Amino acid sequence: MKAVFFDRDNTLTHDEGYCHLVADFKWLEGAPEALKRLKDHNILVFIVTNQGGIGREFFTQDDMELFHSHLKEQALLAGGEITDIAFCPHHPKAVTPDMRACECxxxxxxxxYALAEKWDIDLENSVMIGDRQSDVSAGEAAGMASYLSDPASCLDRLVSHVITTHFSDSH
Ligand SMILES: [Zn+2]
Incomplete structure (x- = not known):
């Protein structure tokens, strides 16, 4: 199976830094439409997100899980679906040393790699979309076509282009 992987903060949702409160949840322009478009094309959607705020102890994993439950629910309400969310809780400045280094x-x-293994995803034919160069580098390291999104532009327009370019054989 092929899939589209998204970064979370400032790619799908608004973020002013270490966003973790449901009350602060806000889609970026075109994000719900993009998720619906992908669902309409039967394309699986995953999120891969660095959540170093957990390692830095700015918020807890439970806080993040609540935010993710809300995010998945909002995606369903928009006619889309987020199949799974992978997160990295580590950070070079984490409070405890064992939370500082990682491979995620x-x-x-x-x-x-973890999501591909769990869901049997063909990474070479999948796509990564994120607003940071580290998102593009990570996607490319995993062998995917990777796109830099602009938080100020409509995400649905980019996703429409991605579907035409990479998923035209999807039914
Ligand atoms: Zn990690």
């Missing part, structure tokens, strides 16, 4: 924090590709 983007630009590393660990989260993509």
């Amino acid at each position: 924090r983007k630009p590393q590709a660990g989260m993509f």
Whole structure:
């Protein structure tokens, strides 16, 4: 199976830094439409997100899980579907040393490999979309076509282009 992988913060949702409260949830322009478009094309959607705020102890994994439940629910309400979310809780400045180094924090590709293994995804024919160079580098490290999104532009327009370019044989 092929899939589209998204970064979360400032790619799908608005973020002013370490966003983790449901009350702060806000889609970026075109994000719900993009998720619906992918669902309409039967294309699986995953999120791969660095959540170093957990390692830095700015918020807990439970906080993040609540935010993700809300995010998945909002995606369903928009006619889309987020199949799974991989996160990296580590950070070079984490409070405890064992949370500092890892193989999952983007630009590393660990989260993509974990999702590909779990869901039997063909990474070479999948696509990564994110607003940072580290997203593009991580996607490329995993062998995917990778796109830099602009948080100020309509995400649905980019996703429409991605579907035409990479998923025209999907039914
Ligand atoms: Zn990690």
